[in-house]
Amino acid sequence: MQRRTVIAPDSFKGTASAAEVAAAIRRGWLRARPGDECVEVPMADGGEGTTAAIAGSVPGARVVSVRVEGPLGAPVDAELVELPDGTWVVELAETSGIALLDGVDRESCARASTIGLGQAIRFAAEHGARRVLVGLGSSASTDGGAGMLSALGVRFLDAAGADIPLGNRGLHSLESVDISGLVRLPADGLVALTDVVNPLFGVAGAAAVFGPQKGASVDDVPLLEAGLTRLAQVLDGAPEASGDVLALAAHPGAGAAGGTGFGLLAVGAEVSAGAVAVAEAVGLRELLRGADLVITGEGSFDAQSEAGKVPSLVRRLALEEGARFGVIAGRVGLGAEERAVLARDGVSIVSLSELAGSGRRAMDETLDWVEVAGERMAGTLEF
Known part of the structure; x- marks a missing residue:
């Protein structure tokens, strides 16, 4: 069955723009699920990369x-x-x-x-x-x-x-x-x-x-x-x-x-x-309607990600639309208990550092590992 996946990441600061990350996730996802519909929506939080994200999404x-x-x-x-x-x-x-x-x-x-x-x-x-x-x-x-x-x-x-x-x-x-x-x-x-x-x-x-x-x-x-x-x-x-x-x-x-x-x-x-303002400018809520899964991402996913960052907003909007939610991050700064809670809530998390075996390798080859992460997430999620 064809699934609709919306890909709405922030940039990975210093290594890849939001648009580059979204495209890499899409490539990996379609390797595992070539019949799915993937919608790329580069995001930003008002800081570096905001103009590029909006220009690429509107x-x-x-x-x-x-x-x-x-x-x-x-x-x-x-x-x-x-x-x-x-x-x-x-x-x-x-x-x-x-x-x-x-x-x-x-x-x-x-x-x-x-x-x-x-x-x-x-x-x-x-x-x-x-x-x-x-x-x-x-x-x-x-x-x-x-x-x-x-x-x-x-x-x-x-x-x-x-x-x-x-x-x-x-x-x-x-x-x-x-x-x-x-x-x-x-x-x-x-x-x-x-x-x-x-x-x-x-x-x-x-x-x-x-x-x-x-x-x-x-x-x-x-x-x-x-x-x-x-x-x-x-x-x-x-x-x-x-x-x-x-x-x-x-x-x-x-x-x-x-x-x-x-x-x-x-x-x-x-x-x-x-x-919030970037999401409104790019029409994110409307794009999420009918989505089966929403994937976001950022360089570091940790407790600060809940403080007005892109992942927290995308997750909230995904939940409101009844869609599954996944995160691809350069590194994941959460403890085992925190990750277990998210897993019980149906949140799928993939860390590039863990995939690559080191943070340095993940940073040096960011987009390659983002693509691998997209394929991994597509292959392991059950709808």
């Missing part, structure tokens, strides 16, 4: 290349996606991501900015965007989104009325903000896509949690925090500010991407769980 999506300033000012070519309904998708990793740097240190951490992200958003707005989805993640900066806002027409001034330098280092000399030049934003607004709920400040904030990943030393973290604090205080006191801007610092997701979530909130954006 019919009529158009990829637009835009040159912007990278995190340290060098020009980079970023890919934006225009959808048929007037929604545009912009990904911070493409414009201001840490992967765009040759390496990170204290200097790059202090200087990096999100100006390129703002330039990309502005491009979309000026080319008729009705709404802009902004994927947050893999950022190089801790500027609270100030660079992004400056590209959108907000001026950040020092005591002499001059524009402050870009990056967190410039925030320490911030004295006033002029919001009057803010460009007209899309009619249906901006939506920040993120899988983190960190606030802007504190032990769980942007500086403390993510600063060290960007080159900050232990002594640098309080300086980054001070810059973000100054930004929030001055924005809150701006004559043109609407509402309690300072309170936005505590909003879940305000600390995403070095505080870029806060910068977006300050201009009226909403924050959405990235996987």
Whole structure:
């Protein structure tokens, strides 16, 4: 009997895109069950790979290349996606991501900015965007989104009325903000896509949690925090500010991407769980109707996979449609008891590291082992 299988994985960060993973699972599955229908739906959680996943899953999506300033000012070519309904998708990793740097240190951490992200958003707005989805993640900066806002027409001034330098280092000399030049934003607004709920400040904030990943030393973290604090205080006191801007610092997701979530909130954006927004954009729920099995995947499947990640969302939607559910992961960080519970719930899990015999081999030959995993899952599941 022919079965309908929907394949909706996230990317395997650093080794394979979501589209590559989906295609490899399909190849393996069809080797074991050549008569089945397989539907590929690359997914993302709002971080790296979001534009590619949406472009590959939405019919009529158009990829637009835009040159912007990278995190340290060098020009980079970023890919934006225009959808048929007037929604545009912009990904911070493409414009201001840490992967765009040759390496990170204290200097790059202090200087990096999100100006390129703002330039990309502005491009979309000026080319008729009705709404802009902004994927947050893999950022190089801790500027609270100030660079992004400056590209959108907000001026950040020092005591002499001059524009402050870009990056967190410039925030320490911030004295006033002029919001009057803010460009007209899309009619249906901006939506920040993120899988983190960190606030802007504190032990769980942007500086403390993510600063060290960007080159900050232990002594640098309080300086980054001070810059973000100054930004929030001055924005809150701006004559043109609407509402309690300072309170936005505590909003879940305000600390995403070095505080870029806060910068977006300050201009009226909403924050959405990235996987949920991507699922809506690609029409995942509709594609799952009538599916016998839904397969997802990610580089590491562990307890964190239940915290707003792609696998948790795909599993929930699969259960709602009455479909079986399977996971293919580079590594599985669950104990025997946790895996047994999932098995009793009918969840099939295949680990590439276990198939390959080592994590290194699985990473070096990721797509080959993903294909093997797809074939293995197809051959062992009973419908």
